[in-house]
């Protein structure tokens with residue numbers, strides 16, 4: 001079994017009835033590598049993520065995780081093999097606090113008097129919760145109920161929950177959506193400082209983040225992968241400029 005390849009997507013297509021959302025996409029992500037996937041709205045980026053994570057099955061093609069064929073494997077079994085992802089839309093427990101959400105992601109389920117509370121036995125886990133919140137920039141927000149967190153803070157919390165799973169492959173779908181400029185800078189730093197052994201697949205509309213974090217960039221358009229290159233090659237690409245209607249690469253959105 002290969003140990004230097006985190007992910008292989010081989011000629012994967014996805015059709016929804018007559019709609020060909022994604023056609024013949026292939027990519028390889030090495031262990032510790034960081035790839036950004038960019039492209040206009042409806043290009044098929046989230047569909048690619050959903051096929052990799054097993055949210056729905058690919059119509060054709062093959063997907064390999066850490067050397068193992070997972071094409072027909074459920075999402076939960078892929079997760080157990082080290083894949084963690086965030087979604088474009090929030091999947092948080094709105095009525096619980098930030099800390100309680102991370103606690104649950106860590107596998108905690110101790111209810112005390114109907115509430116999740118740090119228990120003597122769970123102390124170590126609550127310490128991990130605090131460290132994770134600190135890491136994503138949410139120090140001091142642990143007791144805040146999710147509904148009272150800003151949109152940007154909720155995305156940071158989702159990232160903490162994904163990191164709680166100690167993923168080998170982390171897939172983030174537009175993590176900076178709704179972020180303030182300061183939050184964007186913080187996220188860029190956080191992603192650049194991820195442990196080297198975590199392989200990263202990132203969908204991001206913010207080109208500054210997408211190009212700063214990635215070692216390679218994949219451009220999707222109209223359901224197909226049309227280009228792959230280093231951040232510098234993507235910055236210099238005429239094709240990328242054309243796709244984005246003659247704007248500068250910085251206008252890609």
Ligand SMILES: Nc1ncnc2c1ncn2[C@@H]1O[C@H](COP(=O)(O)OP(=O)(O)OP(=O)(O)O)[C@@H](O)[C@H]1O
Pocket residue numbers: 016019020021039040041042043044045046047048
């Ligand atoms: N579950 C679904 N059922 C039917 N059509 C879908 C489904 N998911 C996606 N599509 C369609 O597939 C195409 C690709 O969508 P997708 O969400 O993958 O694009 P995207 O690149 O992620 O776009 P965005 O940047 O707007 O999120 C679109 O035409 C979309 O309407």
